[in-house]
Every structure is written in structure tokens, then in C-alpha cells.
Amino acid sequence: MDDRKKILLTGRLPDEIMAQLEAACDMEANRDDRPMSGDDLLRKVADREGILSMITDRIDAEVMDRAPGLKIVSNLAVGFNNIDVAAATRRGIIVTNTPGVTTEPTADLTFGLLLAVSRRIVEGDRLTRGGGFQYWAPMLFLGRSVAGKTLGIVGLGAIGRAVARRARGFGMRLLYYQRQRLDEALEKELGAEYADFGRLLRESDFVSLHVPLTEETRYLIRAEQLGQMKPSAVLINASRGPVVHEKELVEALRKGIIGGAGLDVYENEPALTPGLADLPNVVLTPHVGSGTIEDRTLMARMAVDNLLAGLRGETPRCVVNADVLARRRT
Helix, strand or coil: CCCCCEEEECCCCCHHHHHHHHHHCEEEECCCCCCCCHHHHHHHCCCCCEEEEECCCCECHHHHHHCCCCCEEEEECCCCCCECHHHHHHCCCEEECCCCCCHHHHHHHHHHHHHHHHCCHHHHHHHHHCCCCCCCCCCCCCCCCCCCCEEEEECCCHHHHHHHHHHHCCCCEEEEECCCCCCHHHHHHHCEEECCHHHHHHHCCEEEECCCCCCCCCCCECHHHHHHCCCCCEEEECCCHHHECHHHHHHHHHCCCCCEEEECCCCECCECCCCHHHCCCEEECCCCCCCCHHHHHHHHHHHHHHHHHHHCCCCCCCECCHHHHHHHHC
């Protein structure tokens, strides 16, 4: 009799990691490079003891109640706003995530977006491929310099700090804002100056968002905040889409209230607000902040390790709802 733990894998992982899971568990898996539908998730979770979920899956109370034997949800992401953590905690279900490994690649992408918008790299590529590069002229197709400009970082956590380190290589002046100010030694190490939110918006040539999605950060950037930025300023968002009110951003870009934007995440992902894709001063990428071969492999291994530890009754490395573990010990 097969007494291996029953798991549901909702998205395709590297082949060697899927083989590891298949050898260790009775695995039901989505083997396609597309999200599992909500109906499939509800149908296939019924007898599962563990779920290895993607950020695109909505793991709510209905899903959990379809799987009365569910012990752990291992999320392949740093964020976990796709999971009803409170509902999981009430049911004694462990929730885990994969923090840390996404820091450097997301910082790389952030700076890539910043450079692409300011130097009009995507526009230039499109023009050149289309035969539009006919001659050089001193005032033709000008962008804006990055070196020596002011970068405002909203949220100086691990990713924000990695962005700050990259910015120092460009000789940028660094402002940052978050609820709790860093200690003076760390500010000095990063070369970052604390500023209130309004001052950061007013003085920055680039504003880069690195905050989690919470009730406080939802629509952190709206028309009011965009109106405080310089007309030449560029907004970068590689955090969570609903941090920015996308419709109001489109209007600000159309009217020249700010100079441009680089987005890797979207308010109603994967749908784009009408008009966003038509704007020439925007660079759009498909939520690939952690999208490197190295990083996605590390994330997958961490998610698998979390899942298997939870199924064995051990403490996973990255537990989101530690209250469940405390309750089990009492």
C-alpha cells in the first residue's frame, strides 16, 4: 500500500525537482506553464495533505475546506497575499513562503526598468528593428541621464537595500521612506537619507516601490502622489500591482504629470488597464522580478523543503503563521 503523503503541485517546476517530489509523495500536478484554474484546484485538492502553490492561486477557506486533511500550504513566492492566512491558522494549517532568494534578481530587474525607461531602450529597439534608424543627429531620440540623479526608494527592506547598493554605483543621491527609520549606521552604510513621503516624491527623479501589499499600501500611489512628483520623474514598481492605482497612473502619464514608468506587476494582473500598453513612455515586463533560472530553481527547492518538512511533522524553514506551531506544542 502506498502510504506516501498526498500533495497537489499547482504549477510546473524544473524537471529534477518535480521528479524529487514524485519520488517522495503521491503527487497530483499541473504540468503546464499556465495557472491552474480555480475549478481544477477545488476538484484536485480534495484528498491532499499538502499544497505547493503559486502566487497566482487563490488559496482561501473554500479550498481548505475541500481538503480536511490539509496540513501545509507551501507558497512559491515571497508574498502570500494569495493565501487566506487567518483561515489557515484557524484550521491549524501551516503556511510557508520563500523569502530571501528573490532579492538580487528583483533588484537587477528594478534597475533594468529604470535604465530602460530613462534611456528609452525599448522604444529605440522598436524603432531600429522597424527601419526607423536612418541617421545620427545630436538632438534625435534623447533620453535622460541616470548617473548623479536622485532615487527615492519606498520600502528599504532587503530588495530596497539591494537597489540602493546598485544605485551607489551610478553615483545617485538616495532618499528612502518607510514607517520605521533605519539606524544611523545602516543609513550611512547605504548612503541613504531618510525623508518623509511627500519630500521623497517631490525631490526624486526616480521613485522605486518595494513594499508588501497590505491594507496600508494598497493604492499607496494615486493621482495625489503622482501630482507631487517632478514632470520628468519615473515611477518603478516591481513590488505588487495594487500598490499603484493603475487608471490614475495612465492618466498621469498621458497628461505629462510624470515622465514615465517601468512596471513588472499590475493591479489586475495579468490584465492591463486600458491605455497602459499604448503609452510610449512605459516599459512593461510580465512579472519576472525573480525570473532567472538560478532564482526560480532556488525558490522551488525552498518551497519543496518547506512542504516536505511540514508533512513530516517538522518545523519548516520559512513559516508565515508561527501561531500554528505554538498551538501544536501546547
